Every structure is written in C-alpha cells, then in structure tokens.
Amino acid sequence: MKKHFLLLSVALWSAFSLQAKPRIDRAEPLCWWTEMNCPLTLMLHGEDLADAEVTIQHLNDGRVVKGECTGLQVKSQHNAESPNYLFVDLAVNEPGTYRITLKKGKHTSKVDYTIHTRREGSRERQGFNSSDMIYLIMSDRFVDGDPSNNTVEGMAEACAKDNVHGRFGGDIQGIINSLDHIAALGATAIWPTPLLEDNEAAWSYHGYACSDYYHIDPRYGSNELYCQMVEKAHEKGIKFIMDMVPNHCGGTHWWMKDLPYHDWINQFDQFTNTHNVFSANYDINASEYDRLLSNRGWFDRPMPDMNLENPDLLQYFKQWAIWWIEYANLDGLRVDTYPYIEMVPGSEWVKAIMDEYPNLNIVGECWTRPTPAVAYWQSGVKNHNGFDSHMPSVMDFPLEEAIRQALESDNQGWGGGLTCVYDVLTMDYMYADVNDILIMLGNHDMDRIADVVKDQDPRRVKLAYTLLATMRGIPQVFYGDEYAMKSADRTLGHSTLRMPLPLGEEVTAEMQDMYEYQARLFQWRKGEPVIHTGKTMHFMSRDNTYGFFRYNDNEAVFVFANASTDSRTIPTANYAEILGKYNPVGLDVITGKIYDLSQKDIVVEPLSSIVVKLQK
Numbered sequence: 001m002k003k004h005f006l007l008l009s010v011a012l013w014s015a016f017s018l019q020a021k022p023r024i025d026r027a028e029p030l031c032w033w034t035e036m037n038c039p040l041t042l043m044l045h046g047e048d049l050a051d052a053e054v055t056i057q058h059l060n061d062g063r064v065v066k067g068e069c070t071g072l073q074v075k076s077q078h079n080a081e082s083p084n085y086l087f088v089d090l091a092v093n094e095p096g097t098y099r100i101t102l103k104k105g106k107h108t109s110k111v112d113y114t115i116h117t118r119r120e121g122s123r124e125r126q127g128f129n130s131s132d133m134i135y136l137i138m139s140d141r142f143v144d145g146d147p148s149n150n151t152v153e154g155m156a157e158a159c160a161k162d163n164v165h166g167r168f169g170g171d172i173q174g175i176i177n178s179l180d181h182i183a184a185l186g187a188t189a190i191w192p193t194p195l196l197e198d199n200e201a202a203w204s205y206h207g208y209a210c211s212d213y214y215h216i217d218p219r220y221g222s223n224e225l226y227c228q229m230v231e232k233a234h235e236k237g238i239k240f241i242m243d244m245v246p247n248h249c250g251g252t253h254w255w256m257k258d259l260p261y262h263d264w265i266n267q268f269d270q271f272t273n274t275h276n277v278f279s280a281n282y283d284i285n286a287s288e289y290d291r292l293l294s295n296r297g298w299f300d301r302p303m304p305d306m307n308l309e310n311p312d313l314l315q316y317f318k319q320w321a322i323w324w325i326e327y328a329n330l331d332g333l334r335v336d337t338y339p340y341i342e343m344v345p346g347s348e349w350v351k352a353i354m355d356e357y358p359n360l361n362i363v364g365e366c367w368t369r370p371t372p373a374v375a376y377w378q379s380g381v382k383n384h385n386g387f388d389s390h391m392p393s394v395m396d397f398p399l400e401e402a403i404r405q406a407l408e409s410d411n412q413g414w415g416g417g418l419t420c421v422y423d424v425l426t427m428d429y430m431y432a433d434v435n436d437i438l439i440m441l442g443n444h445d446m447d448r449i450a451d452v453v454k455d456q457d458p459r460r461v462k463l464a465y466t467l468l469a470t471m472r473g474i475p476q477v478f479y480g481d482e483y484a485m486k487s488a489d490r491t492l493g494h495s496t497l498r499m500p501l502p503l504g505e506e507v508t509a510e511m512q513d514m515y516e517y518q519a520r521l522f523q524w525r526k527g528e529p530v531i532h533t534g535k536t537m538h539f540m541s542r543d544n545t546y547g548f549f550r551y552n553d554n555e556a557v558f559v560f561a562n563a564s565t566d567s568r569t570i571p572t573a574n575y576a577e578i579l580g581k582y583n584p585v586g587l588d589v590i591t592g593k594i595y596d597l598s599q600k601d602i603v604v605e606p607l608s609s610i611v612v613k614l615q616k
Contacts, residue, residue: 020048020083021107026254027100028316029323030214033118034095037356038322041315042088044102045255046109049086050079052102059097059112072098072115080260080312087312119329127332127361127392128189128239130435130532133469133522134476135187138444139195139220140167140205141498142479143174152218156201156252159219164488165495167205172221172229178501179236185482185515186522189239191334193444195220199252200302205498206444207243208336209250209302213320227328239331241363242324246317246349247340248303256304264313266296266305273297274305278339278368282376282385295342308345318352325357335391338364339377343387350379351390363393363438363474367445371398371427380432395438396473398424403441403467407453407460410544410565417544418563421467425538425548428472435533439473441465442481448497450484458484458510459607462517463561466590466609469521470550470559472536482518483511517590521611524589528613530555537578543568545604549578554616556582558597561609570602582614589613 025046032040054074058065071094078087086102095117101110128134144150150159150169160166175192182190194207197217203209207217216226230240249256249265259265274297280290298305308314324330333353338346350362366377375381378394402420411417428434441449441464453460461484468475480501487497502511525531530552538548544564550557556578562568572579575597584597589611595602597612604610 020104022049022052022102022104022109023047024049024102024109024111027111027113028214029319031114031116031327032090032092032323033116033326034092035118036092036322036326037123038318038352040090040092041312041319042090042100042113043260043312043316044086044088044100044111045084045258045260047084048104049102049109050083052086052104052109054086054088055101055103057099057101059099064099069098070094071096072113081262082258082260084258085260119326122326122329123357124359125329125331125357126359127357128241128474129361130472130474131526131529132188132239132474133186133525134189134191134241134438134474135182135185136440136443136476136478137175137190137192138170138479138498139175139192139207140170141500142170142192143178143501143503144169144171145173145175145177146171146221149219149221155204155217155219156199157204164492165203165205167219168500169219170500171219172216172225176229176232179233179238183236183238185477185519186524186526187477188237188526189241189331190233191241191243191476194243194245194336195226198250200250201252203302208245209248209252210245211250211252212254213249214323223327230328230330234329240328241332241334242328242330243334243336244321244324245336246306246308246321246346247337248299248305251302251304253304260312261310263307263310266298266307271298271301274299274340278366279373281339281343282373282383282387284384295340299337299340305340308342308349314345314349317349321349321353322356325353325360332361332363335362335364337367338389338391339366339368343389347387347389347391354390354392361392361436363395364389364391366394367397369398369401371424371430374398375427375430375432378432378437381430392433393436393438393474395440398427399471399473400440400442403464404449404452406544406563407464409454412542412544412564414542418546418561419540419542421546422538422540425471425536428536434472435474437473438476439468439471440476440478441468442478443476444478444498445494446497447490448478448485448487449481450486451490451497456486457607458514460563461514463563463607463609465518465521466559466561466611467546469518469525470531470557470611471548472534472550475522475525477518477522482515483507484514485511520590528557530557539571539574541571547571547575549575551578551582556614558586558612558614559609560604562604562606565606567603567605569600570597570604572597572600572602582616584614586612586614 023046073091075089197212199211280286280294402424534550
C-alpha cells in the first residue's frame with residue numbers, strides 16, 4: 001500500500017512540475033486607444049499560451065491598483081491551432097496602463113499594455129483627394145540621409161550600393177531632408193514604398209515582403225522617427241500615405257516558424273503561383289479553379305499568400321491598418337496588389353478602416369485594363385454581382401498606358417497618337433467618382449516616362465506632365481521623374497529605374513528646367529478647384545492633337561496638346577458650344593502669354609501645349 005501511495009505521489013509531482021509554463025513574447029497590436037469603432041482583439045504569442053487564464057489589473061506608476069479593473073476587461077478568449085497563441089477580446093473603457101497576466105496552474109506570464117486617449121479629431125481626419133499631387137518614393141533608393149543605419153546587425157541583407165539589386169541606404173532621414181524639394185515641386189502628399197521590416201536575404205530593398213507588421217525596418221529608422229517624419233511633412237502642408245500589403249507577408253516573417261492556424265496562409269502541396277487573372281473575380285464564365293488560384297496563389301516564392309478568410313487574420317489586419325493610421329497620424333493608405341486578396345474579406349478589411357475614418361482615402365493597386373476592369377474595384381460602382389470593394393480610389397492604368405502609347409511614336413493613324421487618350425476618357429462613365437482615381441505616368445514597377453517617349457525627348461515628357469496636371473483625378477509623380485530621370489540600364493530590370501535621386505551638382509540644367517516646368521504646373525494646380533472637381537469636355541481630332549476643357553459654372557481651363565512634329569492651328573470654331581459660356585481671353589499658365597480663343601489662327605508649336613484659364 002505504501003509503495004502504491006509513493007508511486008502516485010511521484011506521478012502527481014511529476015505532472016505538476018512538467019506543467020506548461022506560459023511565456024508571452026509578443027502582444028499585437030502594440031497598444032490601443034479609447035473611443036475606437038474597431039473592437040480590440042489582442043493576439044498573444046509565446047510558448048504554451050493555450051487555455052491560460054487571463055486576468056487584468058490597472059497600474060499606477062508601475063504598481064498594481066487594488067480592486068476590480070474596469071478600464072480594460074476580458075470579454076472572451078480563444079485558442080489557435082498552435083498552443084503558442086492566445087486571442088483575447090477586450091473591452092476598452094478607460095486610458096491607462098494595464099498588466100495582463102496569463103496563468104496556468106501556478107505558472108504565470110505577464111505583459112503590460114497601454115490604452116491611450118484618442119487624438120482629438122482623429123475620426124474626422126481628411127484624406128488625400130483630387131486637390132493633391134502625390135509624390136511616390138522608392139524608399140531604399142531615394143536619398144541616404146543617415147549612412148549609419150545602412151547596415152544593421154541582425155538584419156539579413158547589408159547595404160551594397162555596388163549591386164544594382166541590393167540595398168542602397170535610402171531612409172526616413174533622407175525623406176525628411178527632402179521635404180522642401182518635394183513641397184517646392186507642388187506635391188501635397190507623399191507615398192513611400194513600404195518602410196516596415198523586410199528581412200529577406202536578397203531583394204529586401206523593395207520592402208514588399210514584410211517580416212514584422214508593427215515595426216519600421218531599422219535600416220530606415222524607427223517607429224519614432226517615422227512619426228516624426230509624418231509630423232514634419234504635415235508642418236509643410238504635405239499629407240502622408242502608407243503603403244500596405246495585406247495580400248502577402250515575407251517568408252522570413254516571425255510567424256512563419258509557428259503559424260497560428262494551418263489556413264493562416266494559403267497552402268498547397270507544392271509552390272503555386274497566382275495566375276494574375278483578375279477577371280476571374282467578376283467574369284460570369286469563370287471557373288472556380290481560376291477564381292481560387294487568382295486569390296490564393298502566391299505572388300512569389302518569398303511571399304506567402306495570406307488567407308483573409310481566416311477570421312482571426314482578418315481582425316489582425318483590420319487592427320494593423322487602423323493602428324498605423326492612429327499611431328502615426330496618417331492621411332491615407334495605398335494597398336498593394338488589391339485584387340489578389342480574397343474578395344469578400346478584402347472588402348470587409350477596407351470597410352473597417354473607412355468606418356473608423358469616414359473621410360480617409362485608400363487607393364488600391366488594381367493593375368489591369370481596360371477601364372471597366374479597373375472601375376469594378378472602386379466603391380460605389382454598380383457591379384453586376386453586387387460586389388462593393390469599399391475602396392474609394394483606384395489607379396488609372398488605362399490612362400497611363402494611353403499617354404505612353406501616344407508619346408512613344410509619331411503615330412497619327414486612326415487609333416494612334418493622342419486619340420488613345422481620348423478613347424480612354426470616353427470610358428469615364430464607368431467610375432463611381434472619376435475625380436477620385438489616381439492618375440500617373442509611371443511608378444516603381446515600370447520603365448520611366450523619359451525612357452519610353454520617342455527619342456527620350458524632354459518636350460514629350462513635358463507634354464505628358466501637362467496632361468497629368470490638368471486631367472481629372474489625383475496625379476502621382478514618381479520620384480526622379482521631376483528631372484526626367486532615365487533608367488541606368490533597362491536590360492537589368494526594374495532595379496535600374498529605382499536609382500537615387502540626383503542631388504547637388506548631379507542636377508543638370510536640363511533636369512532643373514524640367515523640375516521648374518512641373519513645379520509651375522503643380523503649384524498652379526493646387527489653387528484651381530475647377531481642375532480638382534470640374535467636369536471634362538473633350539474634342540476628337542485625328543492629327544495627333546488633343547483639346548479639352550475642365551469646367552464648372554464659373555470658370556474653365558482649356559488645354560491643347562500638340563504631340564505632332566508639325567505646328568498645329570487650334571480649331572477654336574469647333575469649341576463654340578463651351579467657349580461661348582466664358583470670356584475667351586485668358587492667360588496661359590505655362591508661359592504667361594494671353595490668348596484670345598475667339599481667334600481662328602492660334603498656332604501651337606510642335607511637341608508643346610497651352611493651358612489657358614478662362615472666366616465667365
């Protein structure tokens with residue numbers, strides 16, 4: 001009998017001593033705020049967290065306040081498939097610092113968590129809109145403002161400026177140092193490519209393979225410096241847009257070693273690419289096979305595809321986006337590869353953000369053509385299947401392609417030259433809000449505009465920018481294009497178009513002339529509501545010219561672009577239906593010359609344009 005009692009005692013002692021000891025390594029989001037619309041679900045990760053008992057105590061100067069904690073309370077909790085996660089739904093009632101304790105048996109693990117008072121007026125913040133011009137920056141390649149962080153211990157890839165595909169050292173300090181240059185150009189918003197940690201061993205400079213959603217990559221700076229950058233931009237009247245990638249993470253993301261759920265990412269028996277067929281989302285003839293592969297296939301090998309149909313991941317991403325907007329005081333988001341995301345949860349993600357910030361703007365990268373395929377993704381479009389993305393803005397890739405096609409040759413054929421641009425604008429009725437689409441001549445993923453225009457002629461580049469500054473929508477300029485920068489070596493791929501911004505003596509007289517031309521246009525554009533929200537009336541021609549009016553009840557802007565190599569006479573008689581509503585005498589905002597558009601002999605020189613402001 002004593003022997004059996006002894007064996008039982010040993011067994012009980014062993015079970016108790018081997019009982020799991022919870023350890024919290026991460027708590028995300030990093031903090032939260034009062035008066036938020038989005039509920040808070042804290043994701044805890046560490047070791048042996050499943051089924052732990054969760055209690056919360058209020059702290060005052062680091063000491064536990066006795067009594068019931070009412071400022072932050074546990075509503076519910078649930079495990080993941082991995083025992084190393086715990087999801088805790090919290091009721092947020094009061095600001096303060098709280099101690100969250102997880103207990104299993106006699107073992108505990110603790111984490112202190114802060115609830116802040118929400119910034120006054122945060123919900124009502126105004127996002128970017130058609131009165132803005134957005135300046136796009138390839139973050140690692142822009143300006144190296146702090147060489148001391150070019151290579152950081154513990155990060156997989158070091159700075160290698162002699163490797164065209166390596167890291168060059170561009171950083172947050174470089175953006176801060178360039179704010180005056182950006183503001184003088186007429187830009188009123190900045191969109192840098194992702195600045196979050198990307199710890200891939202190679203190609204990490206592009207930033208689109210995130211390894212930590214809540215921390216700035218130390219080779220760019222810190223979370224604190226990021227906030228300072230946004231604040232300094234705001235001081236100069238410049239809004240700030242964060243580039244977000246909910247479709248995929250990086251293969252080195254910390255959770256890839258211990259996924260919460262098997263379906264946290266989309267998994268296959270072998271590596272499976274997306275086939276990039278966006279049409280499968282709305283094609284009435286599409287197969288389920290194509291739909292699933294479009295949304296669930298991986299963008300690239302180092303980029304595991306996230307499954308937003310997992311409710312815990314969807315909530316994680318809602319909080320992540322809202323956290324950065326609130327934490328850094330952002331003015332908008334750009335969403336990478338938006339149509340690759342599972343459609344319904346993707347739209348729920350956007351809606352949660354817009355519910356929190358009704359006046360914010362979010363632009364989705366929907367890189368497809370023609371116009372109906374892009375317009376499908378803008379909120380408010382009456383799609384045949386009832387789908388609404390809740391995405392306020394999309395990128396006008398059809399217009400970008402048309403302008404490039406028009407200027408890459410002297411084609412004056414039936415469908416050539418500037419008739420390409422006319423044809424694209426005939427589809428404007430497809431958009432829910434044509435003034436809330438982002439227009440551009442290029443970005444970090446395509447050859448620069450100066451690379452593709454015929455003969456790399458700066459006059460053609462100026463023509464392109466005349467159109468960009470005066471057409472409907474929100475113009476975006478890719479850094480370096482203000483100097484008509486060209487790719488270093490297009491045979492080596494896109495890395496060579498993402499070279500550092502010329503500085504100081506590197507800026508030639510020709511570059512400075514281009515900068516000043518664009519600055520005149522975009523500085524003028526800032527004060528012209530008729531360009532921001534006016535209607536468009538355009539006129540067809542077959543001689544590689546394009547005439548159009550931006551107008552409202554009180555004023556108009558007349559634009560005539562001549563992309564031919566011959567002088568052209570403006571057919572002013574053709575414009576009688578709209579010219580008759582305004583005083584035909586106006587000022588060309590480019591040259592300062594006065595034009596009387598009632599005359600029939602106005603000649604525009606080859607490869608040039610006029611932009612004339614008219615009043616009633």
